[in-house]
Amino acid sequence: MKTIPLILMGCGGVGSHLLQHIVSSRSLHSSQGLCLRVVGIGDSKSLVVVDDLLNKGFDDSFLLELCRLKHGGESLSKLGDLGQCQVFVHPESEGKILEIASQLGKKTGLAFVDCTASSDTIVVLKQVVDLGCCVVMANKKPLTSTMGDFEKLLTYPRRIRHESTVGAGLPVISSLNRIISSGDPVNRIIGSLSGTLGYVMSEVEDGKPLSQVVRAAKSLGYTEPDPRDDLGGMDVARKALILARILGRRINMDSIQIESLYPKEMGPDVMTDDDFLSCGLLLLDKDIQERVEKAASNGNVLRYVCVIEGPRCEVGIQELPKNSALGRLRGSDNVLEVYTRCYSNQPLVIQGAGAGNDTTAAGVLADIVDIQDLFP
């Protein structure tokens, strides 16, 4: 039986689903000779560490109880009451993580799993990489920080997995890495990597006003609490930057041309989200409607996409053929089209749900299983 000890940072939505997936896949993994041993779990305030670090992981009942507590809005520090663990609070928790990484990194290997959405993990991630740990990320921030941080994290590329940073669990990163390692040159990537903006663009295509579509998307739970977080394009730009860097482009966020669907005058520092939803948005309807009609008159549709081609890395609205994979996209699915030497006339297309805690956590778990050959 091969054992992978894990420390999980972030046990809210994605992290909590990951723990549940680990528990429910226990017998499957066991039949494949694999045991995932969760030895530490952290949130922004605390870290709980299993008592017998070298030999044990948390019980499944403990992990499920933790998910229940976090779901109820409780803090990890409550878990001390359950026994079998020690609780460390910030800032002692950082030191404890490094102590564990240094201890297990050499002896048994350790996978450090980042399911937060925070930049706060970057410092510790770079340190655990130095200590020989593997890193699995759903968190986009560490890979979209400076080029120096990116290269540091990728010092040992085989030890880093981050499928769920782009398109949730969709096999985007793994497929792209396969193409790259086979020497097939990637000429162009174009993708719709935001379920929210995919939904918005396919709805306005049907003639609905942007304001109405965004409000509907918000009430369906498709958007962030402030929809401008989606409409500004920053989340898509982060994914584009990760893809571009995987392709070898040494660029930063400020090299990416980002088209926001709202102007600066409607930004969060100028008007409240309520004002934006009730007034600001209405002023944007006419322009989008005209663009949709102009595209339609060319037999095309509008999609909010990222485009990576040569030195170009852009995020914004593009007019695309109606009968392409992107043009046919409806609803909140993500789509990626990859053009290479092998996929030159017709692209390689990967499509499916690109958001949600369940599928994001599934992508993280597949990454963890995939690094097993690095463990003794």
Next chain:
Amino acid sequence: MKTIPLILMGCGGVGSHLLQHIVSSRSLHSSQGLCLRVVGIGDSKSLVVVDDLLNKGFDDSFLLELCRLKHGGESLSKLGDLGQCQVFVHPESEGKILEIASQLGKKTGLAFVDCTASSDTIVVLKQVVDLGCCVVMANKKPLTSTMGDFEKLLTYPRRIRHESTVGAGLPVISSLNRIISSGDPVNRIIGSLSGTLGYVMSEVEDGKPLSQVVRAAKSLGYTEPDPRDDLGGMDVARKALILARILGRRINMDSIQIESLYPKEMGPDVMTDDDFLSCGLLLLDKDIQERVEKAASNGNVLRYVCVIEGPRCEVGIQELPKNSALGRLRGSDNVLEVYTRCYSNQPLVIQGAGAGNDTTAAGVLADIVDIQDLFP
């Protein structure tokens, strides 16, 4: 620098492309700290083995000269003249392979790469698995032999890769393995896994007679020399069996319901391929045309697909919604739709060129790079 010693069986189309990809990716792999060392190359008659087995691989110039010779229809035995190798002829070659596998399997590891299309490799594959070697296959035959052979080959599942057995280089097997290892249950797979039959079905959808479409496909080089090899569905059934077995179904070829596009009375043992093309095919036009029209009257289209769902594993014509990924398929692309817990309403879709020596060899090379963590 990590070194993977390789023995390649089959150096015609796919194998020859693989050797060229290995040579042209040399500097890329080197920059990633990886060296692919080809120590042996076999065809159906001979095996050439590098002189200094433990320390050297064939020169790139030797590999390219070998590709040139094979392309010109020459036999491997010619290569003895080039020096740096020994040539073994059948049946001594089998013994030599096992000797190398036993020697390198323990010391440095060895990847055994099967780019043949023959059942003849099964015996030796099972033996090299026992000797601790990794196996990479483009060859479907070993995985579609008996369940006993399949399980024997998969004794150490991490050491076996076979992306290019289904959909050429399309990331089908790797994506499916990711889904499985994340514990996401696969409820249904439906796919168009033959470029030839994909082309045929989308052309008859446009109202063209089957006979005309098949003749056009043959003259475009889309079909086997005898188009019945494609129209019979056996190649698709092999791919379906591999997918079903990956999902854990313990079934054999005879459990798969296969619909042939021509009746037994037009089989190769009854009429010549010329007679089939000039006379037999014409008799099939009306039936297909009626089925196309019936489907169209339901707003559907016909596709030749494999369907795996519960205990069901079928290969044949299905009536499908025009606006599904499969229904929209045009030309010779392959498409796979996978329905799981995470991809329940909308499937995960993987689409692109699913045939050709270049992309098939690229898939094999990505597999080889992917097993590097198993080597010391």
